[in-house]
Amino acid sequence: MPLGSPWRAWVPRVLALGPSRLAIGLALVLVLVSLAFPLWSLGRVAGTDQDITSFSWTTTTTDRYRGGAWDGTSILPYASSQPVLAGITFRAVGSTLGTAYLLDLVLFVVLAVVLALFSMEYGRTMPTLSLLIVSLIVLGVALIALFYPIVAIPWAATTDVGTFTISGFWGAEGTSGPAAVWSWGPGLGWWFLLVGVVLGTVGAVLPYVKSIRAMIPSPPPGWRPPS
Numbered sequence: 001m002p003l004g005s006p007w008r009a010w011v012p013r014v015l016a017l018g019p020s021r022l023a024i025g026l027a028l029v030l031v032l033v034s035l036a037f038p039l040w041s042l043g044r045v046a047g048t049d050q051d052i053t054s055f056s057w058t059t060t061t062t063d064r065y066r067g068g069a070w071d072g073t074s075i076l077p078y079a080s081s082q083p084v085l086a087g088i089t090f091r092a093v094g095s096t097l098g099t100a101y102l103l104d105l106v107l108f109v110v111l112a113v114v115l116a117l118f119s120m121e122y123g124r125t126m127p128t129l130s131l132l133i134v135s136l137i138v139l140g141v142a143l144i145a146l147f148y149p150i151v152a153i154p155w156a157a158t159t160d161v162g163t164f165t166i167s168g169f170w171g172a173e174g175t176s177g178p179a180a181v182w183s184w185g186p187g188l189g190w191w192f193l194l195v196g197v198v199l200g201t202v203g204a205v206l207p208y209v210k211s212i213r214a215m216i217p218s219p220p221p222g223w224r225p226p227s
Contacts (some may be wrong), residue, residue, distance in 0.1 A: 023203030024115045030196030031108045033158040037189030046180040051087045092156035103145040131208040138204035142197040
């Protein structure tokens with residue numbers, strides 16, 4: 001059997017899914033992958049020392065660099081009494097991220113249900129109003145899952161840090177006293193989620209758009225727009 005034969009057999013099957021189901025399928029994979037990666041990270045630089053903490057579902061991972069060289073990595077659950085970074089335990093951030101990851105899981109379930117629905121005969125003949133409702137449900141859940149951490153994490157991190165304000169999902173802050181610069185931003189998991197939200201929303205909306213276009217009558221033969 002030629003080396004490329006299995007791939008040649010699978011490509012037509014994948015393309016036969018159509019753009020809607022293909023987009024939702026890819027979105028499912030990306031949302032699932034996002035659950036395994038951190039949604040946010042926070043770093044602190046003081047002189048030649050640097051600490052970078054990544055916040056996942058149940059644990060934090062802190063990489064320490066001293067004098068520009070790696071000095072170790074610590075992984076701690078949010079319930080641990082040991083400080084994660086600069087004497088801070090980040091309990092509020094842990095609680096917020098627990099909710100954020102649960103919302104991601106809800107999005108995954110919603111996309112899986114929609115994919116199964118669009119794979120059924122009924123899903124392919126759904127009325128336009130039903131397709132609109134499905135699109136709005138997917139869009140609503142996707143936007144909540146995407147924007148909840150953007151809104152909630154800065155407030156939770158400010159509560160945990162206590163000495164300065166985390167002014168947004170991205171940002172940096174210099175502190176008084178011993179020279180230290182803090183910086184923060186989305187983790188890899190959030191970027192996977194972003195692409196998954198875009199693909200999932202597009203996949204859910206395409207059948208509705210196709211249904212709307214089918215309702216528009218075709219022009220009569222030989223018709224031309226007036227000049």
